[in-house]
Amino acid sequence: MPEPSPDESLARPEVLVLVAHPQMEQSRANRALMRAAGEVAAASKGRVEVRDLYALYPDYLIDVPTEQALLASAKLVVWQHPVHWYSMPPLMKLWLDEVLSFGWAYGPGGDALRGKDLWLALTTGGADVSYRPEGYNRYFFDAFLPPCEQTAALCGMRFLPPLVMHGAHRAGATAIAEHAQVYAERLASYPGWPELDQMPDCVACEVPASERPASTAEPR
Numbered sequence: 001m002p003e004p005s006p007d008e009s010l011a012r013p014e015v016l017v018l019v020a021h022p023q024m025e026q027s028r029a030n031r032a033l034m035r036a037a038g039e040v041a042a043a044s045k046g047r048v049e050v051r052d053l054y055a056l057y058p059d060y061l062i063d064v065p066t067e068q069a070l071l072a073s074a075k076l077v078v079w080q081h082p083v084h085w086y087s088m089p090p091l092m093k094l095w096l097d098e099v100l101s102f103g104w105a106y107g108p109g110g111d112a113l114r115g116k117d118l119w120l121a122l123t124t125g126g127a128d129v130s131y132r133p134e135g136y137n138r139y140f141f142d143a144f145l146p147p148c149e150q151t152a153a154l155c156g157m158r159f160l161p162p163l164v165m166h167g168a169h170r171a172g173a174t175a176i177a178e179h180a181q182v183y184a185e186r187l188a189s190y191p192g193w194p195e196l197d198q199m200p201d202c203v204a205c206e207v208p209a210s211e212r213p214a215s216t217a218e219p220r
Helices: 027-042 064-073 089-099 146-154 172-190 194-198
Strands: 017-019 046-051 078-080 117-123 163-165
Touching: 017 027, 017 064, 017 146, 027 078, 027 146, 027 172, 064 089, 117 146, 146 163
Parallel strands: 017 046, 017 078, 078 117, 117 163
Antiparallel strands: none
């Protein structure tokens, strides 16, 4: 069966916000963030697009060609999600597994994302003080970021310092609104972030073709 083709009528956003929360209706923080991003998108005349992955793919059947077409046009890719078990929600992980494919996002010929920026907009249940050697999470929060940072590097993307809201479960309405406002301002002003001029380019991570077996080889 042939692969489906991406919709040619799709907008070509410069900022692509991918939101993943399995229970968005119960999330005050992520709902506020997504609403703020949506307001920026509505005013951007197509420059910003927000995609709620759980609303788009309740059956977990991801439209890979469409997702790749949107990624190809974007300059900034945003992953907005709560931190689940020091990682990401399952649909976000499935999106990575299927959309960032070998030969497209990384590996020989896989340069579709090279030169783009990746930015995480994360929320945690634990307070900031819980991410300390003396806290119950035992490590500073940055210790849990290398998998995402390396994913960006493997795809030739620049990993930007994340925007993190700690203690989202207990955050008050004012704190959430202020955080959402910062998020919206950042999305609206990209790429005019002063710190971007000081950030180095992505580290090169070339994957040799020999890392993948021939198609006739036994699966690992």
